[in-house]
Amino acid sequence: MKYVIGVDLGTSAVKVLLMNKQGEVCKEISKSYPLIQLRSGFSEQNPVDWVDKTTEALRELVEGFVGDVADIEGISFSGQMHGLVLLGQKGDVLRNAILWNDTRTTEQCQQIYEYVGEERLLEITKNQALEGFTLPKLLWVKQHEPEIYQQAAVFLLPKDYVRYVMTGKIQSDYSDAAGTLLLDVAKKRWSGEMCALVGVDEALCPPLVESSECVGEITADFSGQTGLAKTTKVFAGGADNACGAIGSGILSEGKTLCSIGTSGVVLSYEEKGDRDFGGKVHYFNHGEENAFYTMGVTLSAGHSLSWFKETFANGEGFDMLLDGLDDVPIGANGLLFTPYLLGERTPYADAVIRGSFIGMDSSHKRIDFARAVLEGITFSLNESIDIFRKSGKVIDTVISIGGGARNETWLQMQADVFNATIVKLSSEQGPAVGAAMLAAYGSGWYGSLQACAEVFTSVDKTYEPIAANVEKYLRLFDVYKKVYVQTKELNEELKIFRNN
Missing domain, CATH: 3.30.420.40 (ATPase, nucleotide binding domain)
Structure with missing residues (x-):
């Protein structure tokens, strides 16, 4: 062997x-x-x-x-x-x-x-x-x-x-x-x-x-x-x-990836380097020869959830932190989170903006905040999908990897917010698998990276958007997009009070 x-x-x-x-x-x-x-x-x-x-x-x-x-x-x-x-x-x-x-x-x-x-x-x-x-x-x-x-x-x-x-x-x-x-x-x-x-x-x-x-x-x-x-x-x-895309089989036109690690990305395959997104999303060379990909980035995706756990549930595991998540309705009982802990990349490219919890009241429990964090991360990723769609790209199926693929409720949330079928892979190791595939292909095991992907990747489960949830999230997404505009100036003024 x-x-x-x-x-x-x-x-x-x-x-x-x-x-x-x-x-x-x-x-x-x-x-x-x-x-x-x-x-x-x-x-x-x-x-x-x-x-x-x-x-x-x-x-x-x-x-x-x-x-x-x-x-x-x-x-x-x-x-x-x-x-x-x-x-x-x-x-x-x-x-x-x-x-x-x-x-x-x-x-x-x-x-x-x-x-x-x-x-x-x-x-x-x-x-x-x-x-x-x-x-x-x-x-x-x-x-x-x-x-x-x-x-x-x-x-x-x-x-x-x-x-x-x-x-x-x-x-x-x-x-x-x-x-x-x-x-x-x-x-x-x-x-x-x-x-x-x-x-x-x-x-x-x-x-x-x-x-x-x-x-x-x-x-x-x-x-x-x-x-x-x-x-x-x-x-x-x-x-x-690029390796995360390879390891998830994003190797042909129409394939899209959502990867939630410390940062979060939405990445879509491009055959040519001549599309024009006006700089709203990144445009990079792929790890596959003569291919490209476009990508939107949320700087604090998994980092937002890790920060929340370390700050408010230190010593607990993520399973305990998210226990009861299904019992919290869409919108976290009127609580909204923006994941700008380190600034933001897509679509704002703003190093000064910082995160917010909007709508807090004394009835909110910790699990409400946890759901709001997950929804805020997902909304931020959806801003990239929104840009892709407005440019004419069809986004109907998204392969989800990383931390966002380890929780059933979060996977369904992605399906509802993105209004797309979410695919979970059977064995998902993200970029490390893509790196191994480059070595396998380079070693001559397969005639192409696509042929390698057919062996190295397989589907475990899919999640379909639920129409009623999609409608609710559309309304909430409209509210979410207003938060950046209305807190930008406030964060500029708060900047002088941060540790420098």
Whole structure:
């Protein structure tokens, strides 16, 4: 039996999956690492922690492996997008990585618009200048830490750094590079024009490869640390959302994904790079060669529920927190939540806005608040679906993965709010499966990623929208959309009172 490994480098932990040719998960190991938040709006991690925990997880996986370790033919990666890792001339890490959910770069985003112009930016990169992207972080370091910037030889995305340590080779794939604001998305190349306009040396950009491309084998040193065979092929891998799409079979026109992790995304497959959404949603290169996807993002999706549990039910499990959820009617007895705990991305691109509970009274119980949190997260995701539909896309079936696929009531809620059939997969490991599929396809197990998906994915259950619930949620969604408009100015005024 032959095997592949999928490594998913997330924001809070790395997950390592061992999968066989039947698409079965044979082993799963997860190792967590800390987030570094030096002040409000800052979010960093030490790249060495990623390497240490990935190495530890792989070593544990190999130690429990029964058989010839050389039968593990390939390994590939999924990784959190946008994070900035700066390396010096000797490949040394120059500072902590600045992560996707870091919001310190509002000034640099404005500078990008001044240097490039909004229209030209969208023509080249297909995306707005947002705090989460890599280029604003690069400009922030250039402005605030010039001595570090001057030492930089190349920048990498998070998973690319881990792969570099494993192979000694520096590359980035198109799906991750698309989230930097330096890639010409349609032409699949670094934009010399963008680099020139913003004053970034194009030499800082790493060589580009396809997600399924074999970029080498693991080094003798990494083989010794993990027990993996030195012949293990290493494949480039992709951005977490691209890999989540691959692992869920989002590989043809009309397929849509809802993934609820720390952040939440609604992602839809695109065959071409020429659609125009006016920057309202993201437009990225897929992990499948010569394909694309559009995507809306809720910055605090699962994070909102985790925050609520840790703040008001610390020590309890999610099952206990959500016990009785079905007994609370739609609308949480007049309580509404907006999940803007870290600002918002789609459709507002606002780093200052913060969350709200609207409609509280003394009759509300904790479970009412819990339902309001779930409904608010789902409404935020529905804003992306609304944009897709208004552009002419048909969204009638959505594959749901992540935390939102682990609760029956939440799955039905998604069906009702989205007014679409929700599909739950039999075995859902999200981006890690997509990474494993890239290794399987790259190893020649299948003739295409779609053929691989037919083996690696299957449907467990579907949820149909209930007409009466759809009608209620339509009315409530209209109320939800008003909250941002009516609290924007208030949050601007409250900003000076936050911890800085």
